[in-house]
Amino acid sequence: MREHTTESARNFSNIAMVRRTLKGASALAMAGVMLMSASAIAQTNDEGEKKEGAVSAADIVVVGTRASLQSAINRKKEANTVVDSIVADDIASFPDKNIGDSLARITGVQLSREFGEGNQISIRGVEPDLNRVEINGVSQVSALGSRAGDFREIAAELVKSIDVYKGYAVDLTEGGIGGTVRVETRKPLELKDPLISMVASGQHLDLTESWKPRLTFFAGAPKFLIDGLGILVNATYSDVDTRQDYISNTNWQRLADFDHSTEKTVANPLYSNYNTYESCAGVGGATTGAATANRLACETQFFDWAPTVPRYRQLVRNDKRISADVTLQYQVAPNFRAYVNGQVNLRNQKLQDTNYSVDLGRIERFNLDPQLAAGAGGGTSRRRVQLGTSTVNGNHVVTGLTTALDAVNIGTATNPNWNGAANIIGVQRRDFDYDQDSKYFSGGFTWEPNSRLKIDVMGSHATAHTDQQTNLISLGTSVSGITIDRNNDQGLPVFSFPSNFDPADPAVYADFTRTGANGQVLPVYGPGLQYRPGEFNNTEDQFKIDVDWEIDHPIVSKIEFGAQGRKQKFLNYQGGGSVLLNPTTMTYQSSANVSYTTNIVANPTQTRNGNTWYMTPAQYTALIGAIGGTTGGAPLFSGLKGAPAGLPTGLAFPNFDAEELGKFYDLSGFDHDLVRFADGFPQVPSAKIDETVLAGYVMADIDTQIFGMRLTGNAGVRWMHTKDEGTGTNVSRVTRFTPTGGTETVVLAAQSVTISNSYTDIMPAFNANLELARDLFLRANWAKNLARPRPTDLVPNINCLDDITITGTDDTCTAGNPALKPYRADQWEVNLAWYPNADTMLSLGYWKKYESSFVIPNVTRSGVDLFNDGSSYTVRQPVNGFGALLDGIEANAQTAFTFLPKPFDGFGASANFSYSRALRTNLTNSATGAELKEYPGMSKYTYNASFFYDKDWLNFRLSYNYRSKWMQTVIDANNGNNPLYRKGEGYLDGKITLRFPQYHFSVFLEAQNLTKESTKLYINSDMPVEMAYPGQRFFVGIQGKF
Secondary structure, three states, X not given: OOOOOOHHHOOOOOOHXXXXXXXXXXXXXXXXXXXXXXXXXXXXXXXXXXXXXXXXXXXXXXXXXXXXHHHHHHHHHHOOOOEEEEEHHHHHHOOOOEHHHHHOOOOOEEEEEEOOEEEEEEEOOEOHHHOEEEXXXXXXXXXXXXXXXXXXXXXXXXXXXXXXXXXXXXXXXXXXXXXXXXEEEOOHHHOOOOEEEEEEEEEEEOOOOEEEEEEEEEEEEOOEOEOOEEEEEEEEEEEEEEEEEEEEEEEEEEEEOOOOOOOOOOOOHHHOOOOOOHHHHHOOOOOHHHHHHHHHHHHHHHOEEEEEEEEEEEEEEEEEEEEEEEEEEEEEEOOEEEEEEEEEEEEEEEEEEEEEEEOOOOHHHEOEOOOOOOOHHHXXXXXXXXXXXXXXXXXXXEEEEEEOOOEEEOOOOOOOOEEEOOOOEEEEEEEEEEEEEEEEEEEEEEEEEEOOEEEEEEEEEEEEEEEEEEEEEEEXXXXXXXXXXXXXXXXXXXXXXXXXXXXXXXXHHHOOOOEOOOOOXXXXXXXXXXXXXXXXXXXXXXXXXXXXXXXXXXXXEEEEEEEEEEEEEEEEEEOOOXXXXXXXXXXXXXXXXXXXXXXXXXXXXXXXXXXXXXXXXXXXXXXXXXXXXXXXXXXXXXXXXXXOOOOOOOOEEEOOOHHHHOOOOOOOOOOHHHHOEEOOEEOOOOEEEEEEEEEEEEEEEEEEEEOOEEEEEEEEEEEEEEEEEEEEEEEEEEEEEOOOOOEEEEEEEEEEEEEEEEEEEEEEEEEEEEEEEOOEEEEEEEEEEEEOOOHHHHXXXXXXXXXXOOOOOOOEEEEOOOOOOOEEEEEEEEEEEEEEEOOEEEEEEEEEEEEEEEEEEEEEEEXXXXXXXXXXXXXXXXXXXXXXXXXXXXXXXXXXOOOOOOOHHHEEEEEEEEEEEEEEOOEEOOOOOOEEOOOOOOOOEEEEEEEEEEEOOEEEEEEEEEEOOEEEEEEEHHHOOEEEEEOOEEEEEEEEEEEEHHHOEEXXXXXXXXXXXXXXXXXXXXXXXXXXXXXXXXXXXXXXXX
């Protein structure tokens, strides 16, 4: 609840409490290092000569990297639990553009990247939702239903310091089982003189082959209008182009027996006596249907793993961001200081997703053997894939195949439904538009009524809002005998098409002459259109008070106590359409979601039937000519190291051109306003959660001597009460044929229910810091902590969709779980740190966490009475897991080579290393039944290494960040319920700055991902899921400071 450093005590040197707090600390630790722009503004504090915390324009020309490292060391040294820090000048030395990139430099922090940018972190292997992030004491808020926000919304230029609390003390707000990240922006009264800084740079991405601007403005003054009033304004604008090209094997399933082996792929103990595919004919059953189901269950043991949707994909995104921070600070009296702060972050993202895939989701897509004879009880067999049309490795994983040669009718003669070679190629173009904002407002004061008492009061309001809308247009076409080859080092698919099919030519989708091997003309399919709007909201209001009371006692130096209240609200809208408008006709409110299909007919008798539209071949050919396009920028998969040969350099796709599409389709329903209000009534929210948290704590600070050694620390207890009230819907939908042959998706039933849940926790914490010898410290920590489940997981929602227009599909039901327990953990830690001089630190620590409860997503359960009304459902929902035990070792070292002769004394280096492991997870691989030894989000090894030079006119830094492989998903329903892993990744970044202080400017060059690192997702070595390259980025800029 308060700053766990000495900074909050600055400018109150006349108060005895400060003297005690600062006892044993160097003057440098108190001075700190402030950065006025993240692009290499630096300062040093001449001990005893400058006002503490003061920065002037003249100071900025002084080399600052050493000072920033010293400040970070002192923050760690003076904190009341285990902390690692990075301060503003250190951030400026890295090519970091958001706080996630900066956090990756800290020991034990593992960064997740999207489009090459850091967006979320794990701390000590604990997933992002279980880490608490605060911005100036206010919770970072996410509108998308997560506890973890997106670090890309906060520009690194706004930041003064970042502290990562891995230990826990009871005056910290709960929620950080992995750790608590506290981000501070700058304060005006820390300035000595008025200061203005401006930075302009251009950023270039190799994949998009584009240059985009990034601008930063900073202005601050310790005196504004009147004495004692300071103002600070800091703003950053960034226009970012990103692109990732994916090669994917998705939707891994066991559909058929490809290799005809007598070895079982996954054994079923119910059929242990059936040791060949043919022997399953003897299983039998009470009825023909039961016999067929039992025979299939037996035969499934011999089915081989194959990706049922191999694909190529390109995501291109333009992301415009504005971040602004304004602070007013007023020194009312020597013992009373007040402030107000506002931070606004605005983002607009436009994302184009081109998705090119081969549909292998049914066995008719393959070349099949004849049907085996009926077995016992009339049970029929699933046909096997012809030998010679596929390759399978020794682990029963398909590595290559040739698709069906002809179209296959899986419907009836009257109502044909073509499969096989028909409609096997699909390309989708999905255009996303996100308007996002987050706003943080806070105010408070620090009052010291006497030399022993200090009172901090704070109130805050934070909001996050996202409006999103998605347009999709998809095309499908028929192709005979596609070869898919995965026999390459990466196991990625390479498509080979017949000579009359060019994947980069849009005209192939309107080819009415292509035939199968039997000479039959293959069917042509019209476009599918979709519109999906959404609105997501999150607000948090907070009030807290902290009181420090110094006492005269040989052991206890101070009593701290405080209280906090927080109220958080999530309110989301997606689709809607669950209000019953007419009970007689069972007519429900219109959904904001729109889905259209199109039939190509030579002489259509109607233009539209429900959601089905009709188009002539000539109209379709003209439409493809108008909306067809080909991927641009650098050739597809450029820069992807290890990519197999034979990949296309470009792909054809349809553009969602509203003007052209509006000539054929009614697009009036593609309206974002309908997500909130339709048919004269407000829509029912898709998720609504109100969460109230009350907390209080009391803590004793210890400062005493043991055997001549100084012992400091604290012991305390925190009480919390949490109440969640969730409102959700039970919606059953069906996609069906209309009486006249069209299709429609309608609501069959819907209800809205509110369910409450509450719980109370008491969390003790103990911290000790023993100074074994001068500058040698041994720390220990034990604490209980908790983190609450994702808000959207707590919503009592059930959504089911039954698509009866597709043969052989099951109802799909997903649900929340309002009965989820919070994540609860006990944590222990010891840490030994040595500070031989002001520039140097060596530390070694061991930590251990026992998570008595945690959450596992997407578990299929039957008999779920979600609404406590006696009705049971079979759903996929998050559930609690129990008993994970984690531990790890961390080492950290940094120094400046000041012992070298000039000019080499400007060199320095830092490095850290983390080893983490899961001793016990109690998790199971749902696909195989085997024990899972990994914990989600945990990399076994993480390390950082940096080498820098900072002296006079030159500053450069080279930094490498690496994390080993980690489990990203425990259960992936789209890949046979297998867990998904991400390969280890290492990123090399660098920056060089040339300073010209006499002219008040500097120039710089930055680079990210110098080694062109790629990402890879996989199930195991035989079953890769996707590989992507996020690109290499360069920045060139100039900075002026006055």
